[in-house]
Amino acid sequence: MINITDLSECEVLLPGDWRRKDTLEIYSFTAEKMELKDGMLFRQLLIRDGVRPARELLYALIIKGDYCGVRAGDKEFIIEEIVKRADRSYMRWADESSTKIEFSAA
Numbered sequence: 001m002i003n004i005t006d007l008s009e010c011e012v013l014l015p016g017d018w019r020r021k022d023t024l025e026i027y028s029f030t031a032e033k034m035e036l037k038d039g040m041l042f043r044q045l046l047i048r049d050g051v052r053p054a055r056e057l058l059y060a061l062i063i064k065g066d067y068c069g070v071r072a073g074d075k076e077f078i079i080e081e082i083v084k085r086a087d088r089s090y091m092r093w094a095d096e097s098s099t100k101i102e103f104s105a106a
Contacts, residue, residue, distance in 0.1 A: 016028070016029065016105070017029075017105070017106035018091065018103035018104065018105060018106055019104050019105070019106040020101060020102075021102040021103065021104060022101070022102070023049070024049070025047050025048060025049045026046075026048045026050075026106050027046075027047055027103065028047075028048070028054075029043070029059065030043060030044045030045070030046065031044075032044040033058070035058060040060040040062065042058035042059060042060045043058065043059060043060070044056060044057075044058065044059075045057045045058065045059040045072055057072050057073045058072075058073070059072040064076065067079065067080075070093065076095070077093040077095050078095075079091060079092075079093055080092045080093065080094050084105075088104075088105075089105035090102065090103060090105070091103045
């Protein structure tokens with residue numbers, strides 16, 4: 001039996017491609033180039049703006065307080081909301097200074 005309150009027993013993914021609303025960049029969360037570092041499993045994040053070659057970062061899901069978060073490069077974000085539906089998918093992150101970053105499914 002899986003204890004659903006223990007995330008170490010589950011795999012959580014940010015699925016697919018998301019368009020960042022303020023910059024219109026596409027964030028592609030993949031399971032490629034997995035790397036174990038500092039006790040966290042990092043995966044590949046590709047950021048594309050349609051002009052320059054894709055930027056590549058490693059990201060890991062983290063737990064901060066009562067929230068799930070993302071560590072991308074050297075920055076940490078709290079996932080305030082994530083909704084995946086057939087008609088409308090979106091998510092909102094906040095950094096430590098409470099700056100909001102919003103995404104919609106690409």
